[in-house]
Amino acid sequence: MPDEIYFLCLLHNIGATSSDKSLSLDEITQWTVMEPQRVRENLEKLINTEYIQKTFKEGSEKYHVTVNGIRKVLSMYS
Amino acid sequence: MNCGHIELKVCMLTWEFPPRIVGGIARHCYGLTKALVKLGHEVHVVTLEFPGAPEFEDVEGVKVHRVKIELGHPNFLTWTFIFNHFMEKMVAALSHQVEFDVIHIHDWLTTHSGIAAKNFLNKPMVCTVHSTEIGRVQQLRSPDSYMIDGLEWWMMYEAKSVIMCSNFMTKEVIDHFHLPSEKVSVIPNAIDTFEYNKNVNKEAVRRRYNIEPNEKLVIFIGRLVPQKGVEYLIRAIPLIVRNHRGTKFLIAGDGWSRSHLESMAAATGYGNKIRFLGFITDSERVELLMSADALVIPSIYEPFGIVALEGMAAGVPIVASNVGGLSEIVEHDRTGMLAYSENPESIAWCVNKALSDHGYSNWLIENAKKKVNDVYSWESVAKKVTKVYEKACER
Numbered sequence: 501m502p503d504e505i506y507f508l509c510l511l512h513n514i515g516a517t518s519s520d521k522s523l524s525l526d527e528i529t530q531w532t533v534m535e536p537q538r539v540r541e542n543l544e545k546l547i548n549t550e551y552i553q554k555t556f557k558e559g560s561e562k563y564h565v566t567v568n569g570i571r572k573v574l575s576m577y578s
Numbered sequence: 579m580n581c582g583h584i585e586l587k588v589c590m591l592t593w594e595f596p597p598r599i600v601g602g603i604a605r606h607c608y609g610l611t612k613a614l615v616k617l618g619h620e621v622h623v624v625t626l627e628f629p630g631a632p633e634f635e636d637v638e639g640v641k642v643h644r645v646k647i648e649l650g651h652p653n654f655l656t657w658t659f660i661f662n663h664f665m666e667k668m669v670a671a672l673s674h675q676v677e678f679d680v681i682h683i684h685d686w687l688t689t690h691s692g693i694a695a696k697n698f699l700n701k702p703m704v705c706t707v708h709s710t711e712i713g714r715v716q717q718l719r720s721p722d723s724y725m726i727d728g729l730e731w732w733m734m735y736e737a738k739s740v741i742m743c744s745n746f747m748t749k750e751v752i753d754h755f756h757l758p759s760e761k762v763s764v765i766p767n768a769i770d771t772f773e774y775n776k777n778v779n780k781e782a783v784r785r786r787y788n789i790e791p792n793e794k795l796v797i798f799i800g801r802l803v804p805q806k807g808v809e810y811l812i813r814a815i816p817l818i819v820r821n822h823r824g825t826k827f828l829i830a831g832d833g834w835s836r837s838h839l840e841s842m843a844a845a846t847g848y849g850n851k852i853r854f855l856g857f858i859t860d861s862e863r864v865e866l867l868m869s870a871d872a873l874v875i876p877s878i879y880e881p882f883g884i885v886a887l888e889g890m891a892a893g894v895p896i897v898a899s900n901v902g903g904l905s906e907i908v909e910h911d912r913t914g915m916l917a918y919s920e921n922p923e924s925i926a927w928c929v930n931k932a933l934s935d936h937g938y939s940n941w942l943i944e945n946a947k948k949k950v951n952d953v954y955s956w957e958s959v960a961k962k963v964t965k966v967y968e969k970a971c972e973r
Contacts, residue, residue: 501834502837509654513650513652513653513656513657514651514652515647515648515649515650516650517629531652567629567630570598571599571832572857574598575600575802575831575832575833575834577600577654
């Protein structure tokens, strides 16, 4: 499984599946126990494929899995 | 109402229900629950939340309760245990308003909540096995696979009745889990055939996918995982194009093998004829099936193969591997063609025949449509499931 898809699955399982459950870079780094640089690279790839959406909340960037991203994750698990 | 009467109160637990569609379970539960309601049962579905879907909705009489998953965890198995807890809570809350007669769960994913509900409600549990871990991965290797295999055994052990979708699955499960055959009922999947009775502008659909009027269209629809055998279709493509130069191939669906399969497709030298569509909507699925010249189902493992029924209803000639449930649905040379499993030459031979011989293809289509209407309707399946419920409710 490509690294960014594995990372997408982690974000899905953590529960970042809507804008009200979106997480900051720091929170994602802590949850996934990944290096910040690796997190940033994966986020960038997933934003380009529209599996992750970036929003600005309370002055900081937050990230959550889109509906297409959820479908992608579910196709991995079935 | 109590068991023994025709009308039952059913609590169905499933991790997927439309619009949350993972594989075949969502469509199965959707069709079955609507048909059960038509037979007079009261059906409550407890499932997981999905963006944009309401927490509660009435879908043609089916009461759908979507559970919010309030906690998460990166590990998939841990996550499933968490969502089962929230499903359990929902069943407990519902049980104050509804006196359920039977609990019906689908696959291992809802094992925990199903067994908990069975015990705190003191009602029988029925499970439907759509596939098994040993079948999906072929060999148990990881701790997670062993755990899932154990959960499957536990689910069937706790269930009063076990529903299998094919004789192939029944044999697999009885052999692997040493399940008493008396607990098992074989009830096939079904589809809503009326979805395929609509008029579709085939030319417009084909134009949308850049298929010229003089070109043939061969499609695959399914998850892009090794068990679906898409690599054998890709390897068959040069052998098909050799006979039918103007043929294009659309591969619809997603999965963790996608990038590997895309590379493979490019390496055939016919990458310009092969297009990967990713996830497609249900309406696109119907339109594509109704507009194609052949549907290939090259699975190497297939407990049932509902896409074969969809193809039969849509009127597209089917070329399927002679494995699992597919070999029970498709009658070779009568309702479709069965190719040797993992054999590109055999797949190509069948596709070439379907594309060359229109009279033969039309004959297959007519036979297939009749069979799907006669045997694989949700009404027929719901009646059989009702019998299983009634038997499970006997003390």
